[in-house]
Amino acid sequence: MNVRVPTYLQRIDPAVATAFGCIILLLFLGSLVQSNFLSPEYLLQQLKVASFLGVIATGMFIVILLGQIDLSVPWVVAAGGMMAAAMTVHGPVGAALAIPFGISCGVVFGLINGVGVAYLRIPSMIVTLAVNAVAQGLMVVYTGGFSPQDAASDTMRFIATGQPLFGIPNALIVWAIVGAATVFLLTRTSFGRAVYAIGNRERAVYLSGVNSQRVVLIAFAISGGLAAFGGVLLAGYASKAAQAMGDAYLLPSIAAVVLGGTSILGGRGTYLGTVAGVILITLLQSILSVLQMQEWGRQVIYGIVIVVMLLIYGRQRPQN
Numbered sequence: 001m002n003v004r005v006p007t008y009l010q011r012i013d014p015a016v017a018t019a020f021g022c023i024i025l026l027l028f029l030g031s032l033v034q035s036n037f038l039s040p041e042y043l044l045q046q047l048k049v050a051s052f053l054g055v056i057a058t059g060m061f062i063v064i065l066l067g068q069i070d071l072s073v074p075w076v077v078a079a080g081g082m083m084a085a086a087m088t089v090h091g092p093v094g095a096a097l098a099i100p101f102g103i104s105c106g107v108v109f110g111l112i113n114g115v116g117v118a119y120l121r122i123p124s125m126i127v128t129l130a131v132n133a134v135a136q137g138l139m140v141v142y143t144g145g146f147s148p149q150d151a152a153s154d155t156m157r158f159i160a161t162g163q164p165l166f167g168i169p170n171a172l173i174v175w176a177i178v179g180a181a182t183v184f185l186l187t188r189t190s191f192g193r194a195v196y197a198i199g200n201r202e203r204a205v206y207l208s209g210v211n212s213q214r215v216v217l218i219a220f221a222i223s224g225g226l227a228a229f230g231g232v233l234l235a236g237y238a239s240k241a242a243q244a245m246g247d248a249y250l251l252p253s254i255a256a257v258v259l260g261g262t263s264i265l266g267g268r269g270t271y272l273g274t275v276a277g278v279i280l281i282t283l284l285q286s287i288l289s290v291l292q293m294q295e296w297g298r299q300v301i302y303g304i305v306i307v308v309m310l311l312i313y314g315r316q317r318p319q320n
Contacts, residue, residue, distance in 0.1 A: 013261050013270060014261070015259075015261025016260060016261055016272055016276055018261075019260055019261070019273060019276035019280055020276050022280055026283040027283065030286065030287050034290050044163075044167065044168070046286055047172050048163075048169035049282055049285075049286075050281075051171035051174065051175035052171065052233050053249060053252055053253060053256065053278050053282060054175040054178075054179070054256075054278045055175055055178055055226055055230045055233060056226060056227050056249050056253050057256045057257055057274055057277070057278050058178055058179065058271075059222055059223030059224070059225070059227055060223060060256075060257050061262060061269065061271065062182070062219050062222055062223060063124070063219055063220060063223045064254075064257050064258075064263075064264060064266065064269070065196060065199045065219075065262065065266055065267065065269055066195060066198050066199050066216060066219055067198070067202075067264075067265050067266025068117060068216070068219075068220075068266070069128065069254070069264075070124065070220065070223045070227075071129045072109060072110075072113060072128040072129070072135060072227075073246060073250050074132060074244070074246040074249065074250050075133075075135035075136040075139060075244075076131075076135055076224055076227040076231070076246065077227050077230050077231035077246025078139055078231055078242075078243060078245050078246045079102075079105050079135050079139055079231065080103060080228025080229060080230070080232050081102065081228075081232055081234055081235035081241035081242075081245060081246075082139055082150070082231070082241040082243075083101055083228075084098040084101060084103075084152070084156060084231070084232045084235060085102075085150035085152050085153075085156075085235050085240060086142075086148075086150045087153075088152065088153045088156075089150060095153040095154070096155075098153045098156060099153075099156060099159075099232050102229070102231065102235075103225050103229050103232065105228055106224040106226070106227050106228020106231070107228070108224070109131055109135055110220045110221040110222065110223050110225060111217065111220070111224070112131050113127055113131050113223075114216055114219070116128075116130075117216055117220060118213040118214075118216035118217045118220075119213055147242060147243060148242065148243070149240075150240065150241065151239060152240055156232060156233075156235060157236045157237075158170065158236075159171065159174060160236030160237040161237055171233055174233070178226065178229075182271055183271050186271065191215060191218065194210050194212065194215045196268075197267075198212050198216065198266070198267075199263075199265070199267030199268070200266070200267035200268075201267075227246070230246075230249065231246060248295075251303065251306070252281045254306060255281055255302045255305045255306050256277035256278045256280070256281045257269070257273075257274050257277060258277070258305075258306055259273075259276070259277035259280055259281070259305065260272070260274045260275070262274065285298065
């Protein structure tokens with residue numbers, strides 16, 4: 001006997017459904033290893049932590065939709081946080097400009113990535129890795145090789161740690177705003193349609209008259225800006241920036257995107273899937289912390305997750 005599947009269930013991406021199923025499983029496992037794992041306070045804390053990764057992964061999501069990759073995330077995150085904190089020493093004006101300045105630094109690095117990929121036709125893996133090294137060098141020169149002494153501004157701390165609205169963390173609200181803007185950009189604008197189309201077949205998009213180079217440039221600029229914004233939030237959360245503060249976010253940001261079903265080849269994926277992937281990664285990190293898993297073990301797990309998801313979804317070409 002044939003069972004007719006409801007239309008609304010047919011529209012659900014299997015990868016997204018799988019990710020949310022894994023979230024439920026992790027919540028159950030977490031409740032077994034820690035008694036307060038399902039308490040509202042603990043879950044809100046996890047969502048706050050997820051917000052930092054969520055903002056960074058949003059930029060990675062847009063770039064991966066193009067069929068590209070952004071490996072400059074670690075030190076662009078650090079540069080955003082360090083430069084924002086550096087502005088706070090210049091009095092009230094510097095404190096007011098701290099967040100925009102930090103984000104702007106990330107946008108500049110993103111534009112360099114975009115120029116290299118879109119106009120110089122350098123593979124994104126190479127140019128973004130090179131920009132990451134440049135950002136690292138600049139930050140080491142700026143700090144003299146020592147830990148930055150600049151403190152985060154009150155605004156940075158408020159955005160990252162405050163929760164005045166019904167106990168909802170400000171960082172979570174920021175992530176929701178960034179996510180809503182991203183969904184609108186990708187689903188309601190010509191830029192978003194071009195991003196998906198380029199991920200499917202860039203040559204066809206170029207021949208149709210769309211300025212694909214400009215789309216790629218903007219996408220990398222957004223990725224750089226959001227990575228730096230993530231660094232600003234992290235600096236506010238810790239009250240100061242730190243060298244290599246972004247190193248822990250490269251693999252998780254990629255893993256979160258591919259866990260949500262976004263094709264690493266580009267052209268297919270939903271932001272809801274990325275949200276699910278971010279929450280899944282955050283819960284996994286929390287459980288591994290409770291189990292006292294060392295950092296090297298976590299990195300191995302992230303790498304395995306990415307390889308497995310590539311084997312599952314990586315060979316499926318997007319629909320033309």
